[in-house]
Amino acid sequence: MLPNVLSGIVEARVALHRMERYMSAEELDPEAVRHGEAEDAVAVKIEGGSFIWASNTAQPLSEETKKDKKKRQKKEKKEKKAGQHAKETPQQPSVPAAAPDPHAPTLTNINMEVRKGELVAVVGSVGSGKSALISALLGEIQKLSGQVVLNGRVAYVSQQAWIQNASVRDNILFGKQMDQARYERVIQVCELESDMLALPAGDMTEIGEKGINLSGGQKQRVSMARAVYQDCEVYLMDDPLSAVDAHVGRRIFSNCIQGELKSATRILITHQLNVLGGVDRIYAMKAGTIEESSYDDILEHNPELKRTAEHEEEQMEQENRQKGRDDDDGEEATPGSSKRQPGGPQQGKGENASPKEEEKPRGGRAHRGAPHAQMTVEERVEGKVSWSIYKSYLSAIHGGYPMAAVMLVFFILAQTSTVLSNLWLSQWSSAGSSPKYSAVMYLGIYAALGLGGTVFVLARSICIALTSVGAAIKLHKSMLHNVMRARVAFFDTTPLGRMLNRFGKDLTTVDEQVPSTLAQFVEMSLSVLGIVVVVFLATPYALVPMLPLAYFYRFIQRYYVATSRELKRLDAISRSPIYTQFSETLAGLSTIRAYARVDAFIEENKAGKVDYNTRAYFASSVANRWLGVRLEFIGNCVVSVAALSAAISRGSIDPGLAGLSITYALGLTGLLNFLVRVATEVENQLVSVERVAA
Numbered sequence: 001m002l003p004n005v006l007s008g009i010v011e012a013r014v015a016l017h018r019m020e021r022y023m024s025a026e027e028l029d030p031e032a033v034r035h036g037e038a039e040d041a042v043a044v045k046i047e048g049g050s051f052i053w054a055s056n057t058a059q060p061l062s063e064e065t066k067k068d069k070k071k072r073q074k075k076e077k078k079e080k081k082a083g084q085h086a087k088e089t090p091q092q093p094s095v096p097a098a099a100p101d102p103h104a105p106t107l108t109n110i111n112m113e114v115r116k117g118e119l120v121a122v123v124g125s126v127g128s129g130k131s132a133l134i135s136a137l138l139g140e141i142q143k144l145s146g147q148v149v150l151n152g153r154v155a156y157v158s159q160q161a162w163i164q165n166a167s168v169r170d171n172i173l174f175g176k177q178m179d180q181a182r183y184e185r186v187i188q189v190c191e192l193e194s195d196m197l198a199l200p201a202g203d204m205t206e207i208g209e210k211g212i213n214l215s216g217g218q219k220q221r222v223s224m225a226r227a228v229y230q231d232c233e234v235y236l237m238d239d240p241l242s243a244v245d246a247h248v249g250r251r252i253f254s255n256c257i258q259g260e261l262k263s264a265t266r267i268l269i270t271h272q273l274n275v276l277g278g279v280d281r282i283y284a285m286k287a288g289t290i291e292e293s294s295y296d297d298i299l300e301h302n303p304e305l306k307r308t309a310e311h312e313e314e315q316m317e318q319e320n321r322q323k324g325r326d327d328d329d330g331e332e333a334t335p336g337s338s339k340r341q342p343g344g345p346q347q348g349k350g351e352n353a354s355p356k357e358e359e360k361p362r363g364g365r366a367h368r369g370a371p372h373a374q375m376t377v378e379e380r381v382e383g384k385v386s387w388s389i390y391k392s393y394l395s396a397i398h399g400g401y402p403m404a405a406v407m408l409v410f411f412i413l414a415q416t417s418t419v420l421s422n423l424w425l426s427q428w429s430s431a432g433s434s435p436k437y438s439a440v441m442y443l444g445i446y447a448a449l450g451l452g453g454t455v456f457v458l459a460r461s462i463c464i465a466l467t468s469v470g471a472a473i474k475l476h477k478s479m480l481h482n483v484m485r486a487r488v489a490f491f492d493t494t495p496l497g498r499m500l501n502r503f504g505k506d507l508t509t510v511d512e513q514v515p516s517t518l519a520q521f522v523e524m525s526l527s528v529l530g531i532v533v534v535v536f537l538a539t540p541y542a543l544v545p546m547l548p549l550a551y552f553y554r555f556i557q558r559y560y561v562a563t564s565r566e567l568k569r570l571d572a573i574s575r576s577p578i579y580t581q582f583s584e585t586l587a588g589l590s591t592i593r594a595y596a597r598v599d600a601f602i603e604e605n606k607a608g609k610v611d612y613n614t615r616a617y618f619a620s621s622v623a624n625r626w627l628g629v630r631l632e633f634i635g636n637c638v639v640s641v642a643a644l645s646a647a648i649s650r651g652s653i654d655p656g657l658a659g660l661s662i663t664y665a666l667g668l669t670g671l672l673n674f675l676v677r678v679a680t681e682v683e684n685q686l687v688s689v690e691r692v693a694a
Contacts, residue, residue: 004516026142033139036151041115043234043265044137049110049146051136105144106132107288114281116151116233119257119266121276123298124285130269131159133285134238137267138594152233152265156594159238159269161223162587163211165495165580168196169203172225175600182229189256190225191248192218209584212492217244224252228260230595235266242271253278273298385565385686393514393689398470403463408522410460415526417453419534421446426660460519468515475510475692479503497580502691505575509688517681524675531664531671535642545641553634553672560627561680564620568684571616572691578609624677631673639665 107129114120124130135141137148138156164171169178172186187193187203195218199205211219220243227235237257241249253275257266268279276282276295284293394404428435428442435442479502532546585592585601592601642665646658 028139029143030139032143033137033148033150036149040151042113042149043116043118043151044112044114044267045147045149046110046112046136047147049107049136049148050105050144051107051110051132051141052105052144053132053141105288106141107136107290110136110146110290112283112290114265114267116265117263118280119268119278120281120283121268121270121279122283122285122290123270123273123276128285129288129290130285131238132288133290134236134267134269135590137236138590140590140593150234153230153596154234154236154594155227155230155232156591157220157223157227157235157237157240158591159240159242161211161216161219161243162591163207163214163219163222164588165207165209165584167204167206168199168222171207171222172203172229174226174230174595175597176229182231185260186225186229189252189260190221190228191244191252191255192221192225195221208492209496209580210587217248220244221252224256228256233264235261235264236594237266237268239269239271241275246272246274250274384562385683385690389686389690389693392693393471393475393686396471396474397467399467403467407460407463407467410456410463411519411522411526414453414456414460415523415530417449417456419530421449421453422660423534424449429659430655464515464519468511471515472507472511475689476503476507479507479692495576495580496583497578498576500579500583501572501576504579506572506688506691509685510692513681514685514689517678517685521675521678521682524671524678528668528671528675531668534664535661537661546638549634549637549641553631556627556630556634557676557679560623560676561683563623564680565683565687567616567620567623568687571613571620572687574609574613574616578605578613581605581609627676628673631676635668635670635672638668641665 110133112133122130122133132141134156136143137150138154139148169183172183187196196202205213207214207222211222214222220240224237224240227237241252244252249272257268258278268275270276273295276298282293282295282298283290284298394401397403399406424442424446428446483499535546581604585605592598639662642662646662649658
């Protein structure tokens with residue numbers, strides 16, 4: 001017990017230190033952005049703003065950094081003593097590269113004002129700070145000075161579309177009530193009509209994790225549709241047209257940004273200069289600063305953007321020429337002809353499809369109809385854990401079955417030494433004033449038995465430590481080998497949380513808990529067997545009433561193990577969605593906060609995931625208490641039988657042996673209780689072996 005307590009204290013200390021660092025980390029300032037009412041004519045305003053992505057001043061050095069620093073200092077001292085410092089030659093001086101200042105602001109002296117209903121474009125070269133500007137408006141970046149004001153509700157379209165593992169409709173609605181007329185209009189202006197026809201179940205098709213079964217353009221248009229459906233006053237769009245084709249982007253800009261959202265305030269980050277003619281104002285960013293500009297000034301002072309504009313013009317001319325050729329081919333084709341030109345539109349794809357954007361979704365095409373599930377349901381084995389699972393674990397340990405047999409021998413020898421030492425002690429105490437042997441003889445044999453038991457316990461502990469590590473490594477390699485060689489379709493249909501659950505919780509159980517639980521089960525079983533042997537030697541007639549008690553005990557044990565095993569499986573399966581939703585939420589934190597959906601996601605995690613997982617744990621605790629009451633009853637019955645048998649046979653029984661029998665029987669209650677729990681834990685934890693080896 002003491003080693004387990006010490007190990008638990010060490011693990012708790014490490015976990016507490018990690019949680020302390022996490023809980024004491026800097027948080028976002030909720031007052032960084034002031035939200036006002038939509039009465040003022042100004043919708044968005046930044047005045048004298050300076051922003052930085054992270055502040056490292058309060059971050060402590062990690063343990064690894066401290067160790068590296070000490071090693072470097074020791075190495076420098078040794079080099080100085082040995083005189084092994086390298087001399088720099090004047091011809092090739094060693095000049096270290098200047099590292100960027102981590103405390104330098106990302107955005108400096110930002111002054112920006114956007115009036116209600118305006119469409120403002122923000123342009124600039126890569127790394128100029130455009131995305132940081134959007135983050136500053138959302139409060140996702142630390143504000144050093146100035147003020148940021150937003151009037152009205154905000155919708156945000158990120159540069160990398162964040163898609164939930166849900167249906168297309170749920171991704172677009174994002175918690176709002178269904179308005180069929182508005183929903184269809186949003187689908188139309190975001191160029192999603194042809195995609196709805198191509199998807200297996202239309203808008204009820206389930207999207208895989210991170211939008212795995214959608215192309216980049218489809219994901220971006222779903223993200224755009226989500227923002228448009230929210231019907232907000234301010235729209236922040238971080239280059240939403242970059243992932244779609246040029247002709248699709250022009251229609252989205254015309255029908256959606258200029259059309260459907262014409263009454264809203266829109267800030268558009270873009271690299272497509274052909275849309276700048278349709279905006280009200282243009283801001284240019286360079287090296288973290290911003291200034292109002294014009295189209296001609298941008299082309300004059302930004303050669304990179306000028307080259308981009310020329311490339312876009314060439315691409316548009318090529319598309320127009322291609323469209324003209326397609327029209328000519330269409331006129332030559334006879335009406336009703338089923339002939340298709342090479343590269344022509346395929347079934348289920350609209351005119352906005354192209355090789356760049358409309359990459360065929362993995363998983364093929366399915367019939368339209370009922371909601372189509374992308375993710376597979378995690379399988380759950382029912383019934384008793386198969387003996388093949390026990391065999392697979394024993395064969396995985398270092399040394400295989402022979403080593404398992406050696407460890408069992410050590411267990412038996414250790415328990416035999418304990419029982420023999422107690423029997424020898426009872427004989428010594430019964431000898432009284434006329435002992436058969438000398439005190440040295442009694443003490444020597446007792447010490448030898450105790451020392452032998454200690455040696456056997458140490459030997460079995462070393463064997464368990466070495467073999468269990470080998471089993472964990474072998475099972476981990478086997479599962480990793482299977483995952484690394486799985487088909488791509490496996491990752492399309494298997495949630496990341498499910499794999500994290502098996503590589504995390506299940507492997508931790510195999511690595512840390514299964515070996516110790518199996519050892520405790522064998523040890524407790526041999527202890528109970530030793531108690532039965534001692535009681536039989538002292539009072540043979542006591543075994544007669546113990547037989548029905550043993551049957552009753554076996555019945556309770558089987559009943560409890562079956563229930564507890566299934567509860568453990570339910571607990572393991574219901575934990576995977578928690579990991580999945582947590583990783584998905586981390587990837588979309590900016591979007592969730594922008595739409596003010598933080599409380600909804602917390603409630604979904606609590607009520608829909610954590611509470612469901614806790615049900616199995618609570619039921620397991622109740623079943624545990626149910627077992628405890630019945631086992632205590634059986635244990636008390638055994639004590640009563642042993643005591644009554646000793647009292648009835650008081651004239652023919654050795655007093656020391658009778659005392660040892662009753663003492664052992666008194667400890668039987670706790671042992672039986674612990675044995676059943678350990679036996680149950682063996683089956684429960686072998687569920688993890690079952691899941692890892694599957």
